[in-house]
Amino acid sequence: MAVMTMVEAINDALRVEMRRDPRVVLLGEDVGIKGGVFGCSAGLFKEFGGDRVMDTPLAESGIVGAAIGMALYGLVPIAEIQFGDFIYPAFDQIVSEAAKMRYRSGGEYTVPMTIRTPIGGGIRGGHYHSQSPEAYFAHTPGLKVVVPSTPADAKGLLLASIRDPDPVLFMEPKLIYRSLKEEVPAGEHLVEIGKARIVRPGKDVTLIAWGGMVGMCEKAAAKCAEEGIDCEIVDVRTIVPLDEATILESVKKTGRAVIVYEAPKTGGFGGEISAILAEKAIEWLEAPIVRVTGFDTPFPYTLESVYLPEPGRIREAVLKVARF
Amino acid sequence: MAVMTMVEAINDALRVEMRRDPRVVLLGEDVGIKGGVFGCSAGLFKEFGGDRVMDTPLAESGIVGAAIGMALYGLVPIAEIQFGDFIYPAFDQIVSEAAKMRYRSGGEYTVPMTIRTPIGGGIRGGHYHSQSPEAYFAHTPGLKVVVPSTPADAKGLLLASIRDPDPVLFMEPKLIYRSLKEEVPAGEHLVEIGKARIVRPGKDVTLIAWGGMVGMCEKAAAKCAEEGIDCEIVDVRTIVPLDEATILESVKKTGRAVIVYEAPKTGGFGGEISAILAEKAIEWLEAPIVRVTGFDTPFPYTLESVYLPEPGRIREAVLKVARF
Amino acid sequence: MSPEMVSVMAESGAAASHKPPELSKERLLEIYRVMVLTRLLDDRAMKLQRQGRIGFYVPALGQEASHIGSAAALGADDWFFPSYRDPGIALLRGVPVVSLMHQCYGNAADNTRGRQMPVHYSFKKQHFVSISSPIGTQIAQAAGAAMAMKIRKEPHVAITYFGDGSTSSNDFHTGLNFAGVFAAPCIFVCENNGWAISVPLEGQTASATMAAKAEAYGMPGVRVDGNDVLAVYAATKQAADRARAGHGPTLIETVTFRMGGHSSSDDPSRYRDPKVCEVWKTRDPIDRFKAWLEQKKLLTAAQETEIRARCDAELQAAIDAAEKVGPPAVSTMFEDVYAGRTAQLDEQWAELKDALQRGVVSKGHHGEFPL
């Protein structure tokens, strides 16, 4: 096992799968010679050539639309959207087409495609290089939505996404693209889609998060531990389909939940998780369900570090529910 | 006061405002001579001419993009998107541009624009003429989202939307475009954006809904009343900004909440409302918060009436929380 | 720079600028039969809609040559990304009328399981890709399928159909641009019928022709008389040959006319002078092909009668069959969202099923559907 960053783990996953399955192709802006603006596809153009690693014109709608056509025809395309903030021109193709193709064709036509895109803050990117748009897509039946929080999970979940028979939106948190390193299994390494992960067991408060916020929760939990509060952390991993069972089990145990996400609070996916708890675990709840989130503003540039949830704000929420 | 359908009330509002303010222009597909596919702009082309009522090419992105340019320049555009299902090609212009213009320009440039679009089921339109995409937009700071549930509110809220200094997405429930009639005040009639409406006072269970589902709740409440359960109905009216105060007050009174919406359950805006209750009113809750919604599938054609929440399913949820 | 218009049959039915394609008598009559069948299907379906027996319909009236002529030029392994106004493609490729009828009824025998509005067909075996309502999306998808064919070094072609209004859509632009850059074996057929619902051509684009738009994507643009089935055939054949030879995509504009309303929901008298239809009536694609076939002694009056009778019978049988089939079971609503059913869908179906079984949903609301 080699120690890798998330970028390296993703690169490794792409290489492993492209070697294994000749149907797998990669397309997107600057994914070829440049190897992607973050280097996720570094070296792949050289190894697999222009037929399998395609630099496309600057049109997300075209990238996803073409990938759908390829998937219908029998390829297994991986479409890269350079930043999650630039996925909106492809919204129609994703929501109206990829997500509904199996259903509307009575199961006859399918779109086994993966859309990879970097999301979230952490690179001082302001409005348009920082958004976390997972909630938009989580409200779209027919689509799966995956967000890894470690390099090994990134590899395992990406391989599972590529092999999934349905369209998967694979969102990569830029905050931890390079800041985290860990051992990543070589070659084949699959992490099942639809299973959350208990990052840290605990008995007092459940922290629920995904992507870059999982690490923030770990830091907050360490602080809280010093104060005698034992946090359990659930890494959601796949937004859709959501592993409700693991989340419910944890919250039923602790009786207290704090949900953390980077996106604006209103309409964020943490609201859905809260609603599930309020519907299915209310008898177990001993405190309000608190959300620590980005604010209801566009993502700011200079004040980025204030906008993003950090351990201090998370700790505050934990204290609030623990002492309720 | 004349008795009007919602289509007539919208038509009236457009006419009133176009007469009052020469900066108001209408643009969209088939809004001109045809008067819109639902007739909302009937007669306006004739009265105000092609400079103020513009049939556009078939491109939602262009419609919204051009409307933004008009608004920046000083007009007050009303852009019609023929069906809410076809708003996605304009997603980028709405989410990246209209919603963020004031913020990103430090308050210097503004987009006082209204986007009107019919939403929801009720016309046997299948996947692509039935969706309720309000949750996508509610998660977008900078945008306001309004959904009327009666003809008079449609007029009052539409006039308020047109005059609002920020972009407003005005979503019109097709289910009640023509099926409801009521007296609508002539001429000037404003309903404040950001204020919910108590449709029916009650003490046992709060029903929270918007658009076409308000009427379903009324029917369900009538049934429940026969069984001795007194429902209070809150018509949310504006999804963003949400009138949390009215909702919280009602739920604190009844201790029980059922939220009803047509969109797929996962990630629907009712989840956000539930999360707010779970954060701010948990001490008052005496039962789980239950959602009655569309299912997590694309909107079906033949089975439309099974997909849509109806009084029976709502009554079940009321009984569940009332007897909890 | 409008290209000249390709035509084979003069308006009277006599020979014109281009030579007729080499097609066997059987093939010509088969094309003719499908055109007639499509016309009769339209007629019956619009009546069914007026009677409230199907919920919606989109007539192809007047555009039979435009889509059937081009489809005829392609092979069994080529892929179609059609629009809602091209039912004849499915018929020509051997889909039985009854399959279309089941779809229009949205019944339990509909292969798309009653999920979309009428005319949004999908036929996997025939490479007739599921039609959706959002305008233009299929154009980028066709480009992608063609790119895949090229990557796989297969000699197939992807062809996609769309209206004049659709040339304004985002994916007209992305589809043609991608196909151009990747020299993909793709044929783009713009069926220019003069209208996008109520918006006439000049409200759609300031371009002189639709074919002229090809230049922006570095591909040839061909303008063809869309009511001349042999001209459409010839232009498509040439584009397909080009594509198969590795020379990339072609944009074909078929100049035709929407004789009916936009759909069963539309009343064109509100926005267009019925007189404009008169000229186009004289250019009817079926009448013209019939005259040409008769002149060439390929079609006799007896054959004509027989073809129509056979189509009528087929249609009647299809309608009778579709009428007999009930709606799809409610459980089907929860299938095919994904390959497997998520826990959420399982739970939602279980709850609904229970409510339906206990009969607690509103009276008269669900009794009509089997579980």
Next chain:
Amino acid sequence: MSPEMVSVMAESGAAASHKPPELSKERLLEIYRVMVLTRLLDDRAMKLQRQGRIGFYVPALGQEASHIGSAAALGADDWFFPSYRDPGIALLRGVPVVSLMHQCYGNAADNTRGRQMPVHYSFKKQHFVSISSPIGTQIAQAAGAAMAMKIRKEPHVAITYFGDGSTSSNDFHTGLNFAGVFAAPCIFVCENNGWAISVPLEGQTASATMAAKAEAYGMPGVRVDGNDVLAVYAATKQAADRARAGHGPTLIETVTFRMGGHSSSDDPSRYRDPKVCEVWKTRDPIDRFKAWLEQKKLLTAAQETEIRARCDAELQAAIDAAEKVGPPAVSTMFEDVYAGRTAQLDEQWAELKDALQRGVVSKGHHGEFPL
């Protein structure tokens, strides 16, 4: 059908195919000064970025003629919808360098309040519309503003700038199409610098030229030497006159070259041979204009020295000023989302303020920002 290329100054600086526009000596020198200032700004800003004093930068290196020449042809009431590579437009229209510098620092004196990455300027008084990152969106907006000008019967023009890569975007298509249909007084300037980050022209479109794309929208397409500031001026002036006369939009392709990396985050050596830049160095737009001015005896060595000194001083003063200003107050983060603050924003700010005041957020994390 590529149109011929408009040029005024031969590459050597001598007169060429088109006549120079009639501009006063003062105006010519002012244009020259802004080109020099833009070049020096680029140079300083890239260094500031390398030093970690600003977070990001996008150089306009080599494209000064392309955007400044066209901007010079328009008037005070005309509206600009620029891209991130056009700072010279703001400078030419009188925005002081220090305003740009404050924006790049994202400090409390930034008129856009530190909310966007560097170079995403917005200047209301100069009709320089807020720049955003999403590619192409401004093109449709410019068409809309031009439609508004026409509706209001005002003799103004909207002009928008975008790169060769941007011609692939959805809104290139919708913007040009709308402007064409409505004959809007809009000028579309495609700054064809040969690259979209790492993707060269031939990976972007199969069209022979960018100007050729105009035909698809029924408007003239003009191709101009983008490193020839007078040619760019002349082409833009002509397009503006056309627009004001009610004859609708024009697409101008300025043929130029991106001499630097895409942005401060980009390393072009990874994907392009530095040799291609050599040719373009000999076509430097500032050198050419300088040679032409000198030849016409409009610029002396002393003047040149003075211009550069003045620019340097202005830049240094701007940097000094920007360095002195601290970051915006945290409260500003909750303003300008809407005209008023919603209850939700009030609540979120109150909670955050309380946490900041109590110092409970992570150490070293927020101390740097005033409330």
